[in-house]
């Protein structure tokens with residue numbers, strides 16, 4: 001279906017990223033559109049001073065965004081407390097429905113984790129719906145594990161908590177190809193960091 005290019009999101013990408021969120025969340029909810037309040041919350045998240053996001057562009061058309069994911073400073077007590085040092089909170093992992101099952105979601109999560117590492121975070125967490133098997137399979141494939149925490153979201157739907165350490169990316173990639181290699185380096189952040197003035201990830 002055509003190659004995509006992952007890059008850091010910029011303020012000029014807000015509308016395109018929100019458009020992907022809108023169609024992907026409707027598809028996940030059997031076509032039910034999201035409310036203006038939900039959209040306002042997404043836009044507010046993107047604008048948070050500590051937030052960063054990644055997008056995938058259709059290779060042939062820079063600016064035609066097909067996926068997004070957001071990272072930001074994790075706060076203690078599920079967002080009610082002070083910043084939790086080293087913790088990156090990942091949210092809003094969305095892929096345009098006509099591009100599902102091409103591996104774009106996995107690459108988008110890889111990119112947001114790489115950006116989190118480059119910002120000095122050493123662990124990541126996220127929540128997803130208990131019935132969202134597709135997302136859960138994606139996160140487990142990206143090294144996330146269930147912490148055991150569960151709660152209801154604002155709509156009374158059960159969500160489950162995932163977390164992982166952010167280790168050495170190269171060692172993890174090598175392990176994916178050769179699982180016999182030791183996982184002992186996973187908690188060490190020694191991968192070369194992409195400079196912030198280069199946009200492509």
Ligand SMILES: CC(C)(COP(=O)(O)OP(=O)(O)OC[C@H]1O[C@@H](n2cnc3c(N)ncnc32)[C@H](O)[C@@H]1OP(=O)(O)O)[C@@H](O)C(=O)NCCC(=O)NCCS
Pocket residue numbers: 024025027028092093094095096099100101102103104105106107127128129132133134135137138141
């Ligand atoms: C969840 C989502 C981001 C996945 O994006 P994607 O581009 O399809 O992801 P990938 O192609 O990288 O595939 C992810 C995994 O889902 C698996 N998968 C595909 N179809 C599946 C299905 N019907 N049931 C369970 N898993 C499925 C894939 O096989 C892949 O696992 P693998 O790497 O072990 O093979 C995308 O479906 C989406 O935007 N969904 C709506 C929004 C959403 O739920 N976001 C997550 C919020 S926490």
